Amino acid sequence: MSTTTLQPGRLGPGDVAAAAPLPDIMPPVKARKGFIGFLRRNPTIAIGGGLMLLIIAIAIFAPLLWTTDPTALAPARRTREPSAMYWFGTDMLGRDVYSRVLYGARVSLTVGFSVAFFSSLIGLTIGLTSGFIRWADAIVMRIMDGLMSIPSILLAIALMALTRGSVGNVILAITIAEVPRVSRLVRGVVLSLREQPYVDAAVASGTTTPRIIFRHILPNTLAPLTVQATYICASAMIAESILSFIGAGTPPIIPSWGNIMAEGRALWQVKPYIVFFPAIFLSLTVLAVNLLGDGLRDALDPRMAKRV
């Protein structure tokens, strides 16, 4: 059998059979980079963050935004419809609803952020403790199980029933109701991290427990905890409004969105705007925080995104 072998180096492109070029069957992928690219890839963070900044600005600059004293009573001009003078109308006591709604942002944001902060802090402490100290774990987690089986809004209501209504007490009550969930989350993260080889290695090489916690455990809990804190912030704002709405929250004099709605309740069939405006602000604020939470979850922890 005779064969021909082509000799390397003696061959030009014209001597060989070239494969036919292949068409593209899809349009090319456009990749965007930088800050704009990040926002385009995470539209929820863009929308949620934007809304959030707007509402924070409203809360901070409320006195500058053509508001009047939100607590000033004026029986002479009760329940006015929205007009050029009273943009959102006035309530049963003649107070300007626009001013009350804008100042209400301060109450909601204070409650939301404080509860998120304190429940994360306490939950982190309890979760780390029970994740590391065996004998404490059994006791603490039984207590947390018990508290978690009381629906959290009911738990907050029960706690509020004991105390005088004030913003501080509302924050405390909602924080207590949220702590069990955060503790469970942190404990879960700690227990799974403890199984990791690098933590084992650190233990074996004699690293002290506090050092392990600060070097290895704490950094890994921050991502899920941040996401959880965002959700807690959202649900705390809703909880505050529910407490105020049923009369177990902040004192009626304080312009919180729940209080404004509670006052508008009796008249809602004839003067729906008193309920309507705070309702929109509350819903938008909670929506902003939730969107931010979803976006953070997708961006920080893709594994968690798969779950809920």
Next chain:
Amino acid sequence: MFAYAIRRIVATIPVMAVVALFVFSLLYISPGDPAAVIAGDQATPQDVERIRASLGLDRPYLVRFGEWVWNIVRGDLGTSIFTNLPVSTMIAQRIEPTLSLMVITLFLAIGIAVPMGVVAAWKQGTWIDRAVMGFAVLGFSVPVFVVGYLLAYVFALELDWLPVQGYTPFSRGMWPWFQNLILPAVALGGVYIALIARITRATMLEVLQQDYIRTARAKGVGQSGILFLHALKNAAVPIVTVVGIGVALLIGGAVVTESVFAIPGLGRLTVDAILRRDYPVIQGVILLFSFVYVLVNLLIDLLYTLFDPRIRY
């Protein structure tokens, strides 16, 4: 299976004990004299004395707790300070509306949320998926009473299709009963639907990635067979778990919904009791709700075997 059931039931005892201890202690962890707290601001010293005696505050804490628990086990939840009726009687009078509302909401929510989640997972990334997810975020963000007022305004006041408020007992006919509960159930269902739809979508997305779904497609199974037989049955355990956990949302939401729609149920009773500082009633209702919540989740735990043959106890 039977041994597992017993073990699970026994495991709920410490949980309920913590609940009971917390509920019992509510009065005593508040700052100040519990008798004075109960009596309220306008009480005379005689009132405070009378309440102090009825609480038995002179005896040790644990003894009182023991007696209280023993009474509850016998069905005696104490006596209302405000109405002087037994708490158990007051609960019995108010339980029908709340139970009706919650059961209707439960079925409504599952019936809407599961197909929503399934379709969103099937159409992942399309506008349908985005619409479902957008609805879910809204459901989490708009408080129950806002939805309630909005629905009542549109469907009762403006369109006059349904009653604005109130409750008709079941004994006065199925339709009047149901008619009154439609709007409250939709309002209350919002968060619950959002929760179930999200977990359904997430679980379905994970299940649809599995090899056995590819096998089913390779066999020529149609889209609905893939989604509702092959995938949904595998996704059932997480979904059912969330349905159980979400009952806590239903309970919390019912308190508010009943206020908005003037439904004379346990939620109203709770709100009234709080405003009147009627502690025995507050304790009774919280205890009952928590017990129901624990019970529902216990039942769901035991139901897992129905959905997944791999789970054996």
Next chain:
Amino acid sequence: MAETPLLDVRNLQTHFRTPDGINRAVDGLSFHVNAGETVAIVGESGCGKSVTSMSILRLIPEPPGKIAGEIVFNGRDLLKLSDKEMRAIRGNDVSMIFQEPMTSLNPVLTVGRQIGETLRLHQGLNAQQAEAKAVEMLKLVGIPAPERRVKEYPHQLSGGMRQRVMIAMALACNPKLLIADEPTTALDVTIQAQILDLMRDLKHRVGAAIVLITHDLGVVAEVAERVIVMYAGRKVEEAPVKELFNDPKHPYTQGLLGAVPKLGSSLDGSTERLAEIPGLVPSLKQRIDGCVFAGRCPKVTDLCRAVAPALEPKAPNHVAACHYAEKELLAA
């Protein structure tokens, strides 16, 4: 070649859209399978074998994937069929066995239900008939106590038994073409031999053509008649099995065969795996100019990097895509 092939894949392209570019998993693949024939597709992982098999049954999710070209089966282009027409073919005329028997069966449905489902879908059997046929199929694939097993769930069976169930499921409707994607890779060596014996035995009885996707050259030597070697989503060589093992033309095939000493020595206890070829399969997310194998080829020249070699006949029934492969003078 006088007979019309059962399956004729022409210029198949399967691409996927990913965040950082288009992955050209299969690019311009053509091959055919005759009725009753066993064709093996071999190559390293990531070379597009599995995507090819999934493309034939149109199991690629679209989006993010897209299939172009022609897949002519029994005279019909599968890519032009409606979803409904396609479903009538899947599991009926063309069926598939997958790599992972542990995860390829639905854990919440009984074995009988899963085998019966194919029969109910394609042959219109009712539940009882389907179960009776499922028992028969289990018996055929050598599962003891089929009447009991038919009511069991996958987790109650061993890996080998599950793969038998998969085979029973695939053969239930007497398909004309069976695509087996690494059917033995996940199994123990002894079980592998049993499953291969079973497939060979059933092939003679049922008469189906088989497309065998594998990276195990021992398995190829054992069962295949013709071999297609894939690299980076393309066919680089094709030849009858003996010819390929005795006289590999493409440097990639030569590399793959480096560790396999001789034909027919595979299933005596030691599995033959692919030889190590230095380097990595190139990323398919950029267009590759020149020969796809240039980056790892020991005989690479500037010409290879500039001009992609066409598939050329190098011997009777033997094609390869290499500028420098020795070419026998073919009788005109």
